[in-house]
Amino acid sequence: MKSDTIVNGLLIWYDKHKRDLPWRKTLDPYKIWISEIILQQTRVDQGLPYYTKFIDKYPTVHDLASAPIDEVLRLWQGLGYYSRARNLHRCAKIVVENLDGNFPAERSSLLKLPGVGPYTSAAIASLAFGKREAVVDGNVIRVIARLYGIKEDISEQKTINGIRAIADELIPSKRPDLFNQAIMEFGALFCTPNSPTCDSCIFMDICDARSSSMVASIPFKSKKVKKRSRFFNYLIINIQEKYYLRKRGEKDIWQGLFEFYLLETQSDLPFDQLDLPIGLSRNSRFWKITEESKTYKHLLTHQTIFCKFYEIKFTQEIGLDMMNWEEYSLYSEEEIELLPKSILIDRYLGEKII
DNA sequence: GAGTCGTGGGG
DNA sequence: TCCCCAAGACT
Known part of the structure; x- marks a missing residue:
């Protein structure tokens, strides 16, 4: 069964190759939330110093909620996509004022918070509360698209929906958080966008993209940015x-x-x-x-x-x-x-x- | 669905 | 130099 091979392979790979990152040492929803917002469209190397700064300056959601917005933006300075910082502050206020300082455990509730979308809601529900919610980020899209030989345009929502359906099937009910971390880490470190490490890949025998020599052209994205x-x-x-x-x-x-x-x-x-x-x-x-x-x-x-x-x-x-x-x-x-x-x-x- | 929102690193 | 794109979300 291909899916069992993939799940077990990812978990074993993760146990061996995972990076030692601070937000992986905690189950505090606040800290996991901060890390997930920072890491949106951002590499770990770039975001890590900001995570440390934010947790150091605002140890709890109450500290963040009571901070002036200009101070939060100043701490965010240099990280880009500043709506993340504004929504981070808004979200902290909502959690403190309307939710008694506690983040919701259900994905559907998390989804209502500002700055928390499809990916981040699944990530928090899974990583902080152990829910079986599959994350679909750029890494997951790339890894699944290659393993299953999905050549369709990932700019189209139906392609993403297909990939999400596969992720929903793959994710185990036992330690779903580990699976989510594993597939993202595998995509970030091994199954990278350019020059992935196919020569020593644990999935070289079952990867559809490799067997059809399509690794370099999967995933396919049609959208080009106009500058x-x-x-x-x-x-x-x-x-x-x-x-x-x-x-x-x-x-x-x-x-x-x-x-x-x-x-x-x-x-x-x-x-x-x-x-x-x-x-x-x-x-x-x-x-x-x-x-x-x-x-x-x-x-x-x-x-x-x-x-x-x-x-x-x-x-x-x-x-x-x-x-x-x-x-x-x-x-x-x-x-x-x-x-x-x-x-x-x-x-x-x-x-x-x- | 399409466009917009940063910055830095890599090929 | 230029293009891609990185643990996405919002309008």
């Missing part, structure tokens, strides 16, 4: 040892993070073609450009951002009330250090000091 280019011009406006920043709003990248005065243009323009804010254009004799950066190229999944920074220092004090700075406010350097910022801005500030 657009954007041009950011940041004005670092220095007035009396303070700087203008704002919190980025909804429906764009870096929601909730702080940034300097932004002039976005449709192309790469020189400074004298920028549409300066009224407070600058009206008082041009009171300031000068003290620094002009190189062009930073910042890559995101769907965007390429070309960014320049201009440091603008007021040489004379002027009445701040005569400036229209919209949603921007003044912050000192010490305050800026504590604000959550994008890696792009953080990188510039880091290189500036040196």
Whole structure:
């Protein structure tokens, strides 16, 4: 029976090859939840330091729920996909205020929490509460697609549903958590996206993709990401040892993070073609450009951002009330250090000091 | 279903 | 340099 071979093989493999990771030493739903949110679309190597930081700073869900959102985002800084941090905070508040500080044990209940979707709900139910809920993440999709020779497009939901049905069949009722961990770890360390370790694979005799020489083309994904280019011009406006920043709003990248005065243009323009804010254009004799950066190229999944920074220092004090700075406010350097910022801005500030 | 949301590492 | 994609979720 192929399924028995797969299940037993994965469990034996896992026992031998599993990594020693902190969230595997606990059954605390809070810690497992934190780890699962951090690891969404994120490699263990990148997420591990953040897990340590979060557990250290917020040992319980109560600590996290009572923290200011800006502090949570600042701790998340550099990890990306910042909606995860915002939902993490929202979720902690819900658990504390509506659920008496306890995470639900049922997958259907977990699914209602913000930031907890099909994968994470199954992971928490299984790993923290021992439920027989099969996880379907990128690793599971890849391992099952190869073992069973599934050549259909994994961009389509029906393909994923088929893979989920197989996972639901495979997962044993005894220690389902171990099976979930094992198949994910196997995909992460052995049955990797490129150059998997087929030559010493325990499944080399039963793997459909290997026998049909399709390993490199399974799983197949049709969707291609379209990238657009954007041009950011940041004005670092220095007035009396303070700087203008704002919190980025909804429906764009870096929601909730702080940034300097932004002039976005449709192309790469020189400074004298920028549409300066009224407070600058009206008082041009009171300031000068003290620094002009190189062009930073910042890559995101769907965007390429070309960014320049201009440091603008007021040489004379002027009445701040005569400036229209919209949603921007003044912050000192010490305050800026504590604000959550994008890696792009953080990188510039880091290189500036040196 | 399609598009969007980060950052870093690897081929 | 460029493309892929990584323990997904939300709109």
